[in-house]
Amino acid sequence: MTAKVTVQDVERVAELAHLELTPDETGRMLKDLNAILDYVAELNQVDCAGVEPLAQVGELSNVTGEPRPDHPEPSLDRAAVMAEAPESNGAFFKVPKVIER
Amino acid sequence: MASETKHAGNFVEKPRTIAALREEIAAGRAKAADLAAGYYQRIEQINPQLNVYLSLSKERALEQAQRVDAMAAKGDPLPALAGIPVGIKDVLVMKGAPATAGSKILQGYHPPYDATAVARLEAAGAVLLGKINCDEFAMGSSNENSAYGPVRNPVDPERVPGGSSGGSAAAVAANMAVATLGSDTGGSIRQPASFCGVVGVLPTYGRVSRYGLIAFGSSLDRVGPFAANVRDAATLLHVIAGHDAKDATSSPAPVEDYAAESDKPAAGLRLGVPAEYFAEGLDPEVRAAIEKGIDALKAAGCEVKPISLPHTKYAVPTYYLIATAEASANLARFDGVRYGYRSPQSATLSEMYRHSRDEGFGAEVKRRILLGTYALSAGYYDAYYRKAQQVRRLLAEEFLRAFAEVDAILTPTSPVPAFKLGEKADDPLAMYLADIYTVTASLAGICGVTVPCGATASGLPVGMQVLARPLGESTAFRVARAVESAGIR
Numbered sequence: 001m002t003a004k005v006t007v008q009d010v011e012r013v014a015e016l017a018h019l020e021l022t023p024d025e026t027g028r029m030l031k032d033l034n035a036i037l038d039y040v041a042e043l044n045q046v047d048c049a050g051v052e053p054l055a056q057v058g059e060l061s062n063v064t065g066e067p068r069p070d071h072p073e074p075s076l077d078r079a080a081v082m083a084e085a086p087e088s089n090g091a092f093f094k095v096p097k098v099i100e101r
Numbered sequence: 102m103a104s105e106t107k108h109a110g111n112f113v114e115k116p117r118t119i120a121a122l123r124e125e126i127a128a129g130r131a132k133a134a135d136l137a138a139g140y141y142q143r144i145e146q147i148n149p150q151l152n153v154y155l156s157l158s159k160e161r162a163l164e165q166a167q168r169v170d171a172m173a174a175k176g177d178p179l180p181a182l183a184g185i186p187v188g189i190k191d192v193l194v195m196k197g198a199p200a201t202a203g204s205k206i207l208q209g210y211h212p213p214y215d216a217t218a219v220a221r222l223e224a225a226g227a228v229l230l231g232k233i234n235c236d237e238f239a240m241g242s243s244n245e246n247s248a249y250g251p252v253r254n255p256v257d258p259e260r261v262p263g264g265s266s267g268g269s270a271a272a273v274a275a276n277m278a279v280a281t282l283g284s285d286t287g288g289s290i291r292q293p294a295s296f297c298g299v300v301g302v303l304p305t306y307g308r309v310s311r312y313g314l315i316a317f318g319s320s321l322d323r324v325g326p327f328a329a330n331v332r333d334a335a336t337l338l339h340v341i342a343g344h345d346a347k348d349a350t351s352s353p354a355p356v357e358d359y360a361a362e363s364d365k366p367a368a369g370l371r372l373g374v375p376a377e378y379f380a381e382g383l384d385p386e387v388r389a390a391i392e393k394g395i396d397a398l399k400a401a402g403c404e405v406k407p408i409s410l411p412h413t414k415y416a417v418p419t420y421y422l423i424a425t426a427e428a429s430a431n432l433a434r435f436d437g438v439r440y441g442y443r444s445p446q447s448a449t450l451s452e453m454y455r456h457s458r459d460e461g462f463g464a465e466v467k468r469r470i471l472l473g474t475y476a477l478s479a480g481y482y483d484a485y486y487r488k489a490q491q492v493r494r495l496l497a498e499e500f501l502r503a504f505a506e507v508d509a510i511l512t513p514t515s516p517v518p519a520f521k522l523g524e525k526a527d528d529p530l531a532m533y534l535a536d537i538y539t540v541t542a543s544l545a546g547i548c549g550v551t552v553p554c555g556a557t558a559s560g561l562p563v564g565m566q567v568l569a570r571p572l573g574e575s576t577a578f579r580v581a582r583a584v585e586s587a588g589i590r
Contacts, residue, residue, distance in 0.1 A: 005475070009475070010471065012478075013471050013474045013475045013478060014471060016474050016478060017429060017433075017458075017470050017471060017474040018433075018436065018451070018454040018455050018458055019455065019458055019459060019462070019467055019470060019471065020455040020456065020458075020459040021459070021467075025464075025467070028464075029467070029468060029471055032468055032529055032530075033468075033471060033472060033475065035529075035530050036421065036472060036529065036530060036533075037472075037475075039417075039418060039530055040418035040421065040422055040485070040489075041418075042414070042415060042418050043415055043418050043419065043422075043488050043489065043492055045415075046412070046415055046488075046491075046492050046495065048488060048491035048492065048495070051491040051494055051495060052491070052494060053487050053490030053491050053493075053494065054490050054491070054493040054494035054497060055320065055490060056306075056320045056350065057306050057320065057497060057544075057545065057546025057571075058306060058307045058350050058352065058546065076213050076214060077213060080213035081213055081439075084210055084211065084212075084213070084439070084440040084441075085438070085439055085440060086437060086438075086440075086441075086442075086443035087443070093438050093439060095438055095450050095453060096447050096448060096449050096450050096452070096453050097448065097449050097450065098449070098450045
């Protein structure tokens with residue numbers, strides 16, 4: 001847990017997150033991520049052998065597993081939802097070309 | 102419209118209590134419409150200096166006020182918040198009102214529905230004044246990360262109001278609303294409440310529906326109220342709490358009458374003081390104020406004893422790994438396709454995603470998305486994310502063990518009082534460390550209340566955090582009420 005982040009790591013993670021960073025931003029993020037990761041390395045000191053990870057604190061485990069009536073209900077008004085899109089034809093969201101060549 | 106405690110360069114003004122305002126409206130001595138108009142006047146007067154409100158929902162507010170006035174005129178029984186002017190942190194959606202989450206990426210978005218907490222306030226008669234500034238996507242501890250400029254602290258406008266719900270705290274402190282809603286993922290209600298000298302509530306995870314809350318860290322996010330006094334905060338929580346089928350993590354447990362519960366004396370309650378929250382890094386003036394509060398609770402008949410929460414020092418790293426991992430997943434939805442900002446110049450879909458996100462997100466949000474993506478990426482998941490989840494369990498279990506011996510835990514809400522704008526803005530790690538006393542309860546899922554508990558020599562408010570076991574809000578309110586009644590200066 002003490003790995004140093006490299007410029008290549010920052011670029012790879014930015015690509016995974018669909019973020020485009022300027023060279024300035026990449027430098028800044030490199031510095032910040034290394035500082036933060038150095039700090040979180042403190043967790044190495046904690047013995048977690050046999051400890052189950054805690055994903056959520058509620059005692060509720062499977063709310064949809066309970067038998068419940070399955071009946072349709074109206075959802076949001078389509079026209080109101082589509083009106084918020086940057087570009088749409090009223091039925092579909094429009095986006096730039098999907099397949100790159 | 103309120104009792105004045107104002108001096109030069111200071112915007113502090115205490116709102117009247119909900120009970121007093123509601124009573125005047127019910128008796129016909131005041132009109133909800135006039136009250137709302139008065140609040141809009143004050144907002145117009147001081148918002149340019151404090152930057153609290155991002156948008157006003159005047160039409161909706163005045164319609165609601167007229168409904169309340171009509172009910173009062175007919176002599177109908179009035180609901181709990183009839184005519185009470187309330188502000189909403191701009192991470193909760195209100196139908197038709199701009200929802201920005203303090204980000205450019207949501208510019209122009211008008212959500213087509215109400216958050217559950219917002220709808221419940223309105224159903225209880227509240228008048229919704231508008232949407233309130235905050236750190237972008239609730240990520241920050243100073244409100245300096247808002248794309249719409251920082252909020253200033255009404256106590257001292259050179260200082261931050263705290264964050265991320267800095268605007269919600271400032272609005273109550275400056276009487277720009279009687280009460281407000283905020284959200285708290287790692288301290289975002291409690292820390293600004295303490296910085297601005299108001300009451301803030303972290304409800305138990307699942308106690309208040311997250312439906313309509315723009316998500317940051319879904320296993321941590323809570324919606325909760327701010328008010329000028331404990332009883333009003335308890336009244337708001339009573340209105341917004343309770344099961345909601347639209348939030349899968351919503352608790353089915355019955356809701357207590359928190360305001361009535363807060364009237365019960367705190368005498369006899371067992372209170373724990375964890376040594377780890379009074380260690381290095383705690384400002385001596387904050388410590389002195391909290392110690393006065395603890396003495397007041399002893400005098401009120403509480404049994405106070407030292408306790409230990411040894412994993413406390415691991416809470417900030419654990420929190421920042423879990424919160425950023427969840428944020429990186431939650432914020433994937435902002436891609437320029439369905440709502441908000443789309444970068445105009447993109448030849449392909451993938452370019453459009455990248456450009457929209459690059460231009461739409463601020464630096465702190467990008468930093469957290471990158472950290473979270475890194476912690477979840479192949480080869481690092483076990484070392485970072487899984488490890489953090491394991492430590493989270495240790496932290497949660499440690500609290501539950503403590504609550505077997507005490508009814509509530511007392512700590513400072515923040516190690517320092519409100520700091521100056523710009524003071525920590527360039528050092529993300531220093532900013533994260535400001536959350537050291539609040540992230541623990543976030544990770545453990547327990548509840549808490551922060552209540553004003555004296556001030557520093559220069560007049561900066563200090564808050565005491567009262568933590569209680571899951572669904573123990575009533576106990577936290579009782580203790581907070583006793584601190585408030587002691588009138589610590």
